[in-house]
Amino acid sequence: AVAWEAGKPLSMEEVEVAPPQAMEVRDKILYTALCHTDVYFWEANGQTPVFPRILGHEAGGIVESVGEGVTELVPGDHVLPVFTGECKECAHCMSEESNLYDLLRINVDRGVMIDDGQSRFTIDGKPIFHFLGTSTFSEYTVIHVGCVAKIDPEAPLDKVCLLSC
Numbered sequence: 001a002v003a004w005e006a007g008k009p010l011s012m013e014e015v016e017v018a019p020p021q022a023m024e025v026r027d028k029i030l031y032t033a034l035c036h037t038d039v040y041f042w043e044a045n046g047q048t049p050v051f052p053r054i055l056g057h058e059a060g061g062i063v064e065s066v067g068e069g070v071t072e073l074v075p076g077d078h079v080l081p082v083f084t085g086e087c088k089e090c091a092h093c094m095s096e097e098s099n100l101y102d103l104l105r106i107n108v109d110r111g112v113m114i115d116d117g118q119s120r121f122t123i124d125g126k127p128i129f130h131f132l133g134t135s136t137f138s139e140y141t142v143i144h145v146g147c148v149a150k151i152d153p154e155a156p157l158d159k160v161c162l163l164s165c
Contacts, residue, residue: 022068023068028062053111053128078157081149082134
């Protein structure tokens with residue numbers, strides 16, 4: 001579902017989703033939910049909007065493929081995308097007080113992947129921007145590995161998808 005501009009109805013589109021690059025994961029989204037945050041940024045009230053984009057950040061899915069360097073996830077793993085990720089190595093992520101890793105913090109204006117500044121979504125060669133690094137209103141999405149949480153495969157994805165917010 002592509003938001004072409006602020007406040008306009010979302011449009012169901014055929015979107016090309018590129019393979020994951022280094023330290024990225026391509027997930028098949030099986031369940032997604034609508035959060036007020038998605039609506040707020042779709043309406044673009046009091047902000048500089050980034051469009052066209054694929055919204056969504058509450059979801060549950062399975063890993064479809066992994067990029068180079070990803071060792072903690074394999075295709076088939078059940079996962080939740082999270083918009084505040086962690087590298088698990090820096091002082092912030094290792095702290096007992098906070099894991100607010102600067103690079104993977106909430107950034108509603110970025111719209112592209114952090115490693116190369118490019119989108120993994122295109123329509124007819126035109127880039128479609130990401131949202132909160134997750135873009136779960138797409139059947140497939142590419143996410144930095146630090147923003148993907150592996151969960152127990154017995155957890156019902158249709159219910160736990162809400163936890164990813």
